Amino acid sequence: MPTARIFQRPKNAMQSGRARTQAWVLEFEPAEAKRPDPLTGWAGSGDTRDQVRLNFPTLEAATAYAEREGLGFQVVAAPERKLKLQAYADNFR
Template sequence: MQTARIYQRPKNAMQSGKARTDTWQLEFEPGEAKRPDPLTGWAGSGDTRDQIRLFFPTCEAAVAYAEAQGLAYTVIPTPEKKLKLQSYADNFR
């Protein structure tokens, strides 16, 4: 039986925007370990489910899809977002 992870995408650390962080993502657990290709040295495996990522508007929609497909799934809760409010003058204290 295939297992999947369902989680909400985190904010990109390289940008200040929060685009596409409200969607939920379903991705499959790796079926086999990656191994280096003898010719190129790139890591790869025969498991093609590693390339599949499905996006859903809500967690409930992702869970409903996993249950309809008969997938075992794990929902990873979204970490709480904390704002660190400070004034510009605090940088010079």
């Protein structure tokens, strides 16, 4: 039985906005370990499910898809946002 991971993408440190952080992503766990290609040295495997990433608007939609397709899944909670409120005057203390 293939297993999948359902999560929300965290905001990238280089982003100022929160675009695409509300969507839920389903990606498959790797079925086999990656190994280096002898010719190029790049890491790869024969598992093509590693390239599949599905986006869903809600957690319920993602879990319903996984249950309908018979996938074992694990929901990873989104990291909690930490706001560091700071005034401009704090730079000169």
